[in-house]
Amino acid sequence: METISVTWVLADGSRQSxxxxxxxxxxxAALDNGIDGIVGQCGGSLACATCHVIVxxxxxxxxxxxxxxxxxxxxxxxxxxxxSRLSCQLVAVPELDGILLRVP
Amino acid sequence: MSxxxxxxxxxxxxxxxxxxxxxxxxxGAPIAYVxxxxxxxxxxxxxxxxxxxxxxxxxxxxxxxxMTVLMxxxxxxxxxxxxxxxxxxxxxxxxxKTVKAVWKAAFExxxxxxxxxxxxxxAADMVKxxxxxxxxxxxxxxxxxxxxxxxxxxxxxxxxxxxCANYAGDRDVEARCHDCTAxxxxxxxxxxxxxxxxxxxxxxxxxxxxxxxxxxxxxxIKLAISGGQNEPRDVIAGLVWTLLTHPEQLSLIRTGxxxxxxxxxxxxxxxxxxxxxxxxxxxxxxxxxxxxxxxxRVFLMFGSGNRDESVxxxxxxxxxxxxxxxxxxxxxxxxxxxxxxxxxxxxxxVALPMIFERLPDLSLAGDVPFGGWAFRGPLEMxxxxxxxxx
Numbered sequence: 001m002e003t004i005s006v007t008w009v010l011a012d013g014s015r016q017s018x019x020x021x022x023x024x025x026x027x028x029a030a031l032d033n034g035i036d037g038i039v040g041q042c043g044g045s046l047a048c049a050t051c052h053v054i055v056x057x058x059x060x061x062x063x064x065x066x067x068x069x070x071x072x073x074x075x076x077x078x079x080x081x082x083x084s085r086l087s088c089q090l091v092a093v094p095e096l097d098g099i100l101l102r103v104p
Numbered sequence: 105m106s107x108x109x110x111x112x113x114x115x116x117x118x119x120x121x122x123x124x125x126x127x128x129x130x131x132g133a134p135i136a137y138v139x140x141x142x143x144x145x146x147x148x149x150x151x152x153x154x155x156x157x158x159x160x161x162x163x164x165x166x167x168x169x170x171m172t173v174l175m176x177x178x179x180x181x182x183x184x185x186x187x188x189x190x191x192x193x194x195x196x197x198x199x200x201k202t203v204k205a206v207w208k209a210a211f212e213x214x215x216x217x218x219x220x221x222x223x224x225x226x227a228a229d230m231v232k233x234x235x236x237x238x239x240x241x242x243x244x245x246x247x248x249x250x251x252x253x254x255x256x257x258x259x260x261x262x263x264x265x266x267x268c269a270n271y272a273g274d275r276d277v278e279a280r281c282h283d284c285t286a287x288x289x290x291x292x293x294x295x296x297x298x299x300x301x302x303x304x305x306x307x308x309x310x311x312x313x314x315x316x317x318x319x320x321x322x323x324x325i326k327l328a329i330s331g332g333q334n335e336p337r338d339v340i341a342g343l344v345w346t347l348l349t350h351p352e353q354l355s356l357i358r359t360g361x362x363x364x365x366x367x368x369x370x371x372x373x374x375x376x377x378x379x380x381x382x383x384x385x386x387x388x389x390x391x392x393x394x395x396x397x398x399x400x401r402v403f404l405m406f407g408s409g410n411r412d413e414s415v416x417x418x419x420x421x422x423x424x425x426x427x428x429x430x431x432x433x434x435x436x437x438x439x440x441x442x443x444x445x446x447x448x449x450x451x452x453x454v455a456l457p458m459i460f461e462r463l464p465d466l467s468l469a470g471d472v473p474f475g476g477w478a479f480r481g482p483l484e485m486x487x488x489x490x491x492x493x494x
Contacts, residue, residue, distance in 0.1 A: 039429055042440030043157040045191065050429070054353065068195060075200040 004097035009056065011103055020092045026101065027088035029053035030047050037103040045090035052076040053090075053101040055083040078104050083104035106144040108394040111136035121418070122379065122477035126408035131485045137393045138343045142271075143382070143401040143422060144394070149432060155391065157435035159183045162383035164439060167265065169382070170487070174281050175330065176323030180439055185448075191442065193314035193393055194324060197246060197307040199350045200445040206305045207245060207446060211454040214241035219462040225468060230485040234459065236333075241386035243332045246443075247325050248299055248306025260277055261333035262283035264326060269478065288326055305414050310376075332443050335377040338481025340455045343371045345472050346422055347460075353424050354460075368452040372410075372433035374422045379407030380478045406432050411440065416428035463489040 006029055008016040010016060020029040029054045030038035030051065039050035049072045055062065065073070068087050083089065087101065111133050113125050117239070118140075127148055129136045134148040146152050155162055164183050166172055172181050179190040181365050195201060218237050240254030249257070258434065267281025299309040307328055311321035347354040347367065356362045385400040398403070409432050411419040434441035441447070460466060469485035 041432075041434070041436055043437045045188065045441040047442060047444065048434070049192075068192070068199070071199045071201045071428060081121075100341040 002094060003080075004094060004099070006096075007098075007100050008038075008091070009100065009102040010035070011037055014064055022092045022094055023047055024092055025052070025088050026092060026099075029057040030087060030103075035054060035103060036049050038087065040088065043104075044089075046072055046086070046088065049073065049086060051087040053087045054081050055068045055084070055085055055099070055104055057098075058078070058096060059098050059102040062090060062096075065089075074104075080083055105142075106135075106137055106394055106396045106400050108132040108135045108137040108144045109372075111138055111145075113138055115140050115141050118477055119475055120420045121474075122407065122480075123411065126405060126411065127161065127413075130408060130412060135392060139291065139396055141403065143403045144396065145403045145405050145408075147408040147412075147414035149265070149390070149415045151431065151434040152404045152406065152409045154385075156381075156435065156439075158389075159438060161386055161389045161396075162384060162402055162404075163386040166382065166384045169268075169384070170270060173329075174267045174278070174284060175264055178318060178320075178323040178327035180327055180331075183438075185440075187438065190316065190324065193311055193316050194442060197305055197310045198442050202305050203445045203449045203475045205213060207242070208449050211238075211242050211450050211460070214238065215454050215458050216462075219458060223462060223489075226271050226491040227486070227488040230344055230487045231482055232484065233336040235344075237454040238450070238455050239337040240335050242336065242446070244330060246307055246332065246446060247328050248295055248304065248308035249288070249325070249329075252291045255328065256287065258333055258337070260287050261329050264330040265334065265360065268330065272415060285326060288329060289322060290324055292325060313375050317383070321463055328443070331378075331441075332446075334448050334479055334481070336450055336455075338377045338479070339368070339371060339451055341460075341482050341485050342375055342474075343367060343427055343451070343456060344459060344466070344487075345468070345485055346371055346374075347456075348466065348468055350422055353422070357425065358460075362424045363408075363452070364456050365448060365452040366428075367409040367456070368448060369428040369431065369433075370422060370424045370426060373416070373428050373431040374410070375474070375480055376407040376410050377479060377481055378433070379480050381439070406435070407477065409436075411415045463487075465490040 007017040008020050018033040018086055020094045027040045031040050032058045041050045068088050071091040073084055111129055118125055129147045157239040164181055166344045179187050215238050236258050237254050239289045242258035243257055244250050263284030266277050270277040303309045303313055381404045385396045385398055389396045412420055434444045466489045469488045472485045473483050475483050
């Protein structure tokens with residue numbers, strides 16, 4: 001099973017890294033690794049905006065923000081930034097090995 | 105049926121106040137079989153949160169369920185790709201953007217009109233005269249059934265809810281439910297040609313625009329009505345009662361120390377308007393020593409999970425300053441309430457601030473009984489206010 005390294009910068013500034021199996025979403029990876037601040041309430045159905053992350057550093061370009069994700073991001077807490085994403089829409093692919101996400 | 109430990113309830117007492125029984129279940133038998141409900145209940149927050157997402161085991165597809173039989177198969181009774189496709193189709197009618205750009209102004213206008221008409225009376229029933237109307241008017245806009253009166257909206261909603269809970273098979277209840285769905289279909293028949301000619305952001309219109317089969321579109325409108333009328337009604341009235349009986353928290357909002365939205369989220373946790381969501385076990389499964397068999401009926405007890413003492417400190421206390429992010433009032437999986445953003449706007453941005461602003465010196469004028477465990481809210485609520493300001 002292929003894995004990639006994902007690092008989250010938590011609200012208190014500390015970092016948490018995990019080896020994440022490719023194919024799943026980064027929201028699921030956060031839940032599996034108990035990342036504080038990622039709730040993932042709706043399980044990835046683009047209904048809640050509780051898996052909001054700010055992409056600090058992506059080793060490859062990320063998929064475009066779809067209109068539905070864009071709409072939900074407007075509701076994210078705290079307010080979205082230019083690199084905000086809903087992590088339920090980001091799939092762990094090999095190109096993203098080493099991605100750095102901040103939990104707002 | 106599952107081999108979960110049995111927990112007996114007195115259905116009448118449970119309806120009046122389910123919280124003591126639910127607390128005993130959480131502590132002693134968090135996964136319990138309740139013979140009076142012929143269902144296995146999940147009562148802990150984390151068990152619900154984790155398992156609601158396992159749709160291959162705890163399925164929403166319940167072809168024999170009363171809701172599907174009486175109202176048609178709506179998206180809440182579908183799973184996986186079929187559910188997501190319809191959800192995507194209705195999204196433009198309830199998305200945060202549409203709520204902000206389209207519905208908020210309508211909510212303000214309707215609520216303002218209702219309060220203006222009631223204000224000279226100096227007294228009313230918060231549930232029946234105010235919350236019911238605000239909720240019904242909002243739902244007319246969102247569904248697209250603007251040809252229906254708010255009173256009829258409430259009647260057909262309640263009729264369907266009663267029909268879906270008619271496990272005893274009472275014929276009168278069933279007949280009333282059929283009458284309500286027929287009324288909705290007549291209103292849809294009348295609106296369809298108009299909306300085909302002039303599309304808008306309503307749920308009926310966006311479904312037609314997306315090319316959804318008419319039977320599905322009709323079933324989803326019925327779902328929106330059965331789930332979109334009594335919950336906002338119950339939260340509007342329930343939250344007014346709560347703030348009147350917790351004046352220190354009301355003044356915290358008025359002095360800017362907390363927000364209406366915080367009050368809304370905390371109320372939805374504290375007295376969840378939807379206390380339960382049913383599932384059908386699709387395949388054998390073992391959870392924490394309890395074995396579920398296919399076709400078992402499972403109730404996800406949101407109202408109990410939201411009072412889970414291992415997740416919330418002093419869960420029985422209403423505290424608008426608490427962190428409610430673990431609340432599962434809107435569900436905790438792919439069936440997360442599609443109307444969440446509309447309800448937040450209607451209640452926290454429009455109804456509550458306007459009620460307290462336009463009805464000066466609002467106070468209670470009698471007893472406020474609450475009822476229900478699957479759906480819970482105040483049954484009646486006499487209130488009075490000062491007729492004129494100054």
